[in-house]
Amino acid sequence: MWPFSLTFAVERWGLNLALLAKNAPSVKLIVMKNILVPTDFSVFAGYALDAALQFARRFDAQLHLVHAAKSAGKPERTEDGGTPKIAAASSVADRLQQLMMPYSDVTCTTRVLNGPLPKALASYVDQHGIDLIIMGSHGASGKQEFFVGSNTQKVVRTVHCPVLILKEPLKSIQFDKVVFASGFYPKDRPAFLAFKNLVKHFVPEFHLVTIHTSSLFDPPYVLSREVLEDYQKLCAPFKSEVHIYRDFTVDQGIRSFSKELEADLIGISNHDRHPIKRMLVGSNVEALVNHSRVPVLSIDFQKEEHQNDY
Numbered sequence: 023m024w025p026f027s028l029t030f031a032v033e034r035w036g037l038n039l040a041l042l043a044k045n046a047p048s049v050k051l052i053v054m055k056n057i058l059v060p061t062d063f064s065v066f067a068g069y070a071l072d073a074a075l076q077f078a079r080r081f082d083a084q085l086h087l088v089h090a091a092k093s094a095g096k097p098e099r100t101e102d103g104g105t106p107k108i109a110a111a112s113s114v115a116d117r118l119q120q121l122m123m124p125y126s127d128v129t130c131t132t133r134v135l136n137g138p139l140p141k142a143l144a145s146y147v148d149q150h151g152i153d154l155i156i157m158g159s160h161g162a163s164g165k166q167e168f169f170v171g172s173n174t175q176k177v178v179r180t181v182h183c184p185v186l187i188l189k190e191p192l193k194s195i196q197f198d199k200v201v202f203a204s205g206f207y208p209k210d211r212p213a214f215l216a217f218k219n220l221v222k223h224f225v226p227e228f229h230l231v232t233i234h235t236s237s238l239f240d241p242p243y244v245l246s247r248e249v250l251e252d253y254q255k256l257c258a259p260f261k262s263e264v265h266i267y268r269d270f271t272v273d274q275g276i277r278s279f280s281k282e283l284e285a286d287l288i289g290i291s292n293h294d295r296h297p298i299k300r301m302l303v304g305s306n307v308e309a310l311v312n313h314s315r316v317p318v319l320s321i322d323f324q325k326e327e328h329q330n331d332y
Contacts, residue, residue: 054081054220058152060088060143060177063117066158066189071121073192074156078128080195080223085128086150087121089114090135090142139173140180147183154220155185159311175308178292178320184216185292185320187311197286200226203233203276203310204291206249213291213321214256220319221287228262229283230254233275236268273309280316288314292322 059074061067071087078085091114118132135142146152159174178185200221204210218228230250234240241249243266250264269275280288292307311318 054083054153056086056150056152056154057083058086058088058143058147058150058155058183060090060139060155060157061118061121062089062173064158066160068158069188069191070156070158073186073188073195075125075128076192076195077154077156078130083153085122085130086133086146086152087118087130088133088135088143088146089118090137090139140176143177144181147181152183155181155183156188157185158188160189172312175311178308178311178322179305182322184220184323187314187318187320189315189317192317195224197221197224197226199229199283199285200224200287200289201229201231201276201280201283201285201316202289203231203272203279204253206230206232206253210291211253211256212323214253214289216321216323217289217319218257218260221289222260226260226286228257228260229265229285230257230262231265231267231276231279233272233279234266234268235271235275271309272306273313276306276310277314277316280314285316287317287319289319289321292320 054077057074057077059067059070061071074085077083114134115132118134122128122130122132133146135146137145143155147155155177157174157177159172174185174187178187200217202214202217204214230253232246232250234243234246240246246266247264250266254262254264265279267275267279269278276288276290288310290307290310307320311320
């Protein structure tokens with residue numbers, strides 16, 4: 023009889039691509055036609071807008087620039103901790119239009135949304151068929167990170183749409199080395215293929231990585247390697263490598279590996295987590311979004327519940 027850990031891993035991971043194809047949901051590819059940029063008029067939001075303009079030009083996409091406020095006269099606190107000096111919805115609308123004035127070569131819709139940012143964006147995404155959200159973030163720390171999280175974390179937690187998160191200016195949208203970090207469950211296959219569909223335009227080198235944390239539930243090395251190699255076949259025809267990286271936490275492992283590799287982009291499959299479990303254990307996706315200096319693309323487009331996180 024197999025030891026408990028191996029039995030658990032076989033049930034958790036599956037063994038080959040045939041099983042992945044049989045059990046995985048249908049694949050939804052990312053079509054880059056509508057790009058959403060929420061702005062709070064902070065420096066970090068400016069990073070996102072600059073990147074979104076590059077994406078819009080590259081893919082001939084329409085840009086949606088929005089600002090969400092809890093009420094017309096009370097804009098949200100900015101990602102850099104300040105409060106925009108904007109008194110009314112009309113002046114917010116004017117400011118949005120002013121931001122886009124220098125970029126007449128890009129088709130853009132501006133809109134002032136009412137309500138908390140995550141809820142307002144979720145509604146806008148559904149109504150306008152948004153394919154990608156690009157956000158700038160400075161992250162959160164201490165009690166705010168554990169109990170509340172940054173605005174970006176809340177969006178990743180709530181909105182079912184791929185989200186690209188930036189902490190620094192994106193000089194160009196050429197991604198030569200991309201990392202896809204995952205547990206490589208069967209349900210992660212559609213997210214990986216959606217990630218591949220987006221970044222294939224840059225002809226990148228793919229690096230598939232899973233993190234072992236010396237946990238009792240870590241699968242055996244041999245099994246991890248086999249599953250990674252099965253997923254590697256999905257990378258064709260691009261150059262690819264697979265990695266098993268050890269660290270104390272999943273979040274720290276992904277960041278350390280990506281830094282050593284000098285990766286240009288991290289992709290991760292974003293699965294919902296029960297709110298209580300999220301507070302007690304922490305979401306690997308949210309932690310990565312909060313701490314990574316490398317751009318992170320969180321892939322989420324399915325509204326049904328998932329039992330696995332990471």
